[in-house]
Each structure stands twice: as C-alpha cells, then as structure tokens.
Amino acid sequence: MESLLKSIDTTRVPRHIAIIMDGNGRWAKSRGMERSAGHVAGVDAVRRVIEAGSEAGVEYMTLYAFSTENWNRPKEEVDALLHLIVVALERETSGMIANGVRLNVIGDCSRLPEESMESLRRSIDATSKGTGMQVNLALSYSSRWEITKAVRDMVDAALRGDIDSSSITEDTVSDYLTTRSIPDPDLLIRTGGDERVSNFLLWQIAYSELYFTDMYWPDFDKEALYKAIVDYQSRERRFGKTSEQITRLEDQI
Ligand code: FPP
Secondary structure: OOOOHHHHOOOOOEEEEEOOOOHHHHHHHOOOOHHHHHHHHHHHHHHHHHHHHHHHEEHHHHHEEEEHHHHHOHHHHHHHHHHHHHOOOOHHHHHHHHHHEEEEEEEEEEOOOHHHHHHHHHHHHHHHOOOOEEEEEEOOOOOOHHHHHHHHHHHHHHHHHHOHHHHOHHHHHHHHOOOOOOOOOOEEEEEEOOOOOOOOOEEEEEOOOEEEOOOOOOHHOOOHHHHHHHHHHOOOOOOOOOOHHHHHHHHHO
C-alpha cells in the first residue's frame, strides 16, 4: 500500500499538532492484558508519531501524556505511568537527537517526583540543539491550572508595577501561558472514540481543527497521522471570515 505521506500537500502541513492520546486502558483490556500494558504499547505509538510528524514537516507536536486529573487514578497506576515515562525518555532520547527533535515540557512540574524531573531535565538538555520538530510533553497539565496560574502571575506583575491592567491584550495572556512562543495548534487529534477536549489547551485551540478517531492510542500509527493531516487539508479555515474573503486572500498570495 502506498503511504499517505505522498498525498500530503507539503505547502499546507499543520505547523502544530496537539494530541490527546486516549484508549490505552481499553486497548489492553480488549486483549485481556493489564492497563499498564496499554501504556507500554502507547509509548511505541508516541515514537511512531514523532517520526511521522518529523517526516511530514510538522514543527510542533504537543502530547497529553499525564493530566492534572490523572493524579486521581489509583496510586499504583500513577506511579507506573510516571516511571514508564522516565524509562521511555531514557530509551528514546538518542532517537530524538537523531531525528533533530527538541523536547520541552508543559505542566505543573512542582508535583512531579524528582525521578521524573531529573530525566526530563536530562532529555531536554540533550535535545536542546535539535533543529527539527519541537515535542511538548504535557505532564501534570490541565488548561484550567495553566490559566489560573497565568492570572495569578499577571496580578503579581501588576502589583509590582511591571504591567498595567489596561494594556493587557490577548497576546499578553498568551505570553503568560506555558505555551508562550509556541504557535497555537492548527490541528487537535483525539484517539479512543470520545469527542471532547478534556481540559487540554483550551485557550490555544480557539481556532484549531478537531479530529476524532475511534482508534485506540496504541493502534495509532504513521498512516493514521497522515490520514488526519490529509483530512485537515481538506477543510477550509476561515477564522471568522467568509469563504469569499478567504478565496480572495489566497488569490493574492
Ligand atoms: C490515556 O489512556 C492515556 C494516558 C493517560 C497516558 C498516555 C501516556 C503514554 C502513552 C505514555 C507517554 C510516554 C511518553 C514518553 C510521552 P487511558 O488509560 O485513559 O485509556 P482508557 O480511556 O482506555 O482507560
């Protein structure tokens, strides 16, 4: 079968793809395995998708690996998941360097165990010179946590006299989020069959195209990513404008 990579219009690749990787537990259960086996298989899918995104020319990929709400799962699952991420980082860092990938983390790192922080620091440092795709791991992340923190930081800055409330714009707010300097996602993908955004990048996805698939995350492969990109390219992004305005703008380019 010919790869869908060839069907992608290289002039309109989404610069930033955000992914809610859901369905690891159900994937494992459907095979009579422990949930943790689903997370292990999920790491293989992460590797495939990072390679596929790099090959397609995606510049940023943000992966929802552990949400603020995930802290409420049974302690054994939380510990296993966080440890798995450490093991994956140790194992995958050389591959990321080879692919020119630059690793970054967004989320409330103050809640992460020291073991996680150490391996994150090591991988972030080791990949910092990468000139290819930037991978943002969302860990202990939720959008409401991020927006609340941004409000707190802005109020502190105003009290110090560093900013003036009347000069706060949408760009100011964006600058106070963990995604400052990262363009907003063009495409948000969610696997696992649910069609919701689950407290992920709520400010940043204001104009993103949403793509939902029933596929469980461990089954998501390169072709599945390319299919999502081809689907994205079939959509017309109007940003509140009319179709006619968009066509006129395109004619001018
Ligand atoms: C959702 O499936 C998935 C997660 C909570 C964890 C995702 C994490 C990984 C795939 C590992 C990532 C590792 C690196 C290095 C990025 P679920 O458990 O909610 O599945 P379910 O909805 O079927 O129960």
